[in-house]
Amino acid sequence: MMPKHCFLGFLFSLFLTAVVETQSAHESLKPQRVHFQSRNFHNILHWQPGRACTSNGSVYFVQYKMYGQRQWKNKEDCWGILECFCDLTNETSDIQEPYYGRVRTTSAGIHSGWTMTQRFTPWWETKIDPPIINITQVNGSLLVILHAPSLPYRDQKGKNVSIENYYELLYRVFIINNSLEKEQKVYEGAHRIVEIGALAPHTGYCVVAEMYQPMLDRRSPRSEERCMELP
Secondary structure, three states, rough: OOOHHHHHHHHHHHHHHHHHHOOOOOHHHEEEEEEEEEEOOOOEEEEEEOOOOOOOOOOEEEEEEEEOOOOOOOEEEEEEOOOEEEEOHHHHHHHHOOEEEEEEEEEOOOOOOOEOOEEEEEEHHEOOOEEEEEEEEEOEEEEEEEEOOOOEEEEEOOOOOHHHOOOOOOEEEEEEEEEOOEEEEEEEEEEOOOEOOOOOOEEEEEEEEEEEEOOOEEEEOOOOOOEEEEO
């Protein structure tokens, strides 16, 4: 018969083993690479499953808060979801304020710990799409009309808010002479209607544009080309 002190020691070792295994399960379930991706102030939280997660047996829970707040808030639409992303655009709409998001997992009745993002400030970190451009021919010139990308915000009258409300923006317009395969920058400024003159007749031209943010020294990707043949 096992002595009492040996039996108690055996039980204690079993208890420690269970604790270690539970802690290991908690850690292996924790979501990985939790981060914000932001385009035009559409702020989406993304993550990857933990090492021990199965593809169909895990659900996720998302919370967020503004920097300086003590209390985390539940994102009700992302509480017990299967997807590995959550739209926090409305919850991070004060774009010059920093925010945090965090995610935890539940799988087979086991809850992971929380995995938190780095500090996220939409104004600083959002990526701006290229402008949309249209061109028309006017008396041997090309008239370029530029449109900034749409944002998820509306003013009190329900109209879309322009990105120009948040940044100083410059438009850069380039023209390509298709016969010479030569590109030239023809405009840089804040105007959204640009006339390009002094063009050769019977020649095909393409126009492309980008936006530049001087304060951040950052430029958007280039727009799609718009092309036209002059008579």
